[in-house]
Structure formats: structure tokens, C-alpha cells
Amino acid sequence: MNPLFHMIAGAPDPVAPFSHAVECEGWVFVTGQMPFTESSIDSQYPEGIEAQTHAVMANLKTVLAGCGLDLSHVVCARVFLTHFREDYDRMNAVYSTYFQAGRFPARTCIGVTGLAKDARVEIDFVARR
Structure with missing residues (x-):
């Protein structure tokens, strides 16, 4: 059992x-991604929860692809929102478009007091090869 x-x-x-992902025995743990639209952590986040959710999902897809996986391999997600009541429904509307109906990962969504660089949303994944 040597993790990658x-x-x-x-x-x-x-x-x-942190690593973008750590893999062990077919399980891939993807670090929570922020809504950067560029690879630099000094780039600005897009405005609004919808745009930030799209950016986070794009970054998660990039990490998954780099591991030879895609969203169909995701079995669990955790979503962190800094403006839970305001953003929950709108984040869900965007998030749901990334998965096939009836094949949503198990998920937890948590309201938090802050995220790195003042993001409104962060999402992490567990995937299975």
C-alpha cells in the first residue's frame, strides 16, 4: 500500500x-478546489456563487483528468459554503448539471465561516478507479 x-x-x-490528489488502492482523494480561473493563486475569483461553482468544478475536472479519471468515477463530494443560506440553492443548480441524473455522488454540504482567499465555495471529491 504505497500512496501516490x-x-x-x-x-x-x-x-x-498539499497534493492535488492522493491515490491509494484505487481510491483517489481529490483536495478541495477553489474557484480560480487560472493556475495562479493570485488570480481573481469570478463574481457570484454560480460562476465560482463552475470554476471549482472545472478545477476538479482538471485534477481528475490528470489522474486518468472523470466525474463518473466520483463517489463522494463535500461542499463548503461561506454564505450557506444565500448560496445553497444556486450552487446546487450549477453542481447538479455536472452529473448524470440518478448518478449523483454521496455528498455533504457544510456552511463555514471562511475559506482560503475568501472563496464562497470549495468542493472536494473521493473517486474510485
Whole structure:
């Protein structure tokens, strides 16, 4: 059981000391992604929860692709929102478009007091090869 530590070209630079994903025995744990639209962590986030959710999902797809996976491999997601009541429904409307109906990952959605660089949303995944 030797874990593989993945750093994915084209994914946003880490905002802290972490790997983009860690793989062990077919399980792939994808670090929570922020709504960067460029690889630099100094780039601006897009405005609004819808645009930020799209940006987060794009970054997650980049990490998954770098591991040879796609959204169909995702079995669990965690969503973190800093403006839970205001953003929950609108985030869900965007999030739901990324998965086939009836094949949504298990999920937890949590309201938090803050996220790195003042993002409104962060999402992480567990995928299975």
C-alpha cells in the first residue's frame, strides 16, 4: 500500500502544503478546489456563487483528468459554503448539471465561516478507479 501523490499540470497552484490528489488502492482523494480561473493563486475569483461553482468544478475536472479519471468515477463530494443560506440553492443548480441524473455522488454540504482567499465555495471529491 504505497500512496501516490499527484500534482497535476494545469490545476491551480496549491494555497497550502498539499497534493492535488492522493491515490491509494484505487481510491483517489481529490483536495478541495477553489474557484480560480487560472493556475495562479493570485488570480481573481469570478463574481457570484454560480460562476465560482463552475470554476471549482472545472478545477476538479482538471485534477481528475490528470489522474486518468472523470466525474463518473466520483463517489463522494463535500461542499463548503461561506454564505450557506444565500448560496445553497444556486450552487446546487450549477453542481447538479455536472452529473448524470440518478448518478449523483454521496455528498455533504457544510456552511463555514471562511475559506482560503475568501472563496464562497470549495468542493472536494473521493473517486474510485
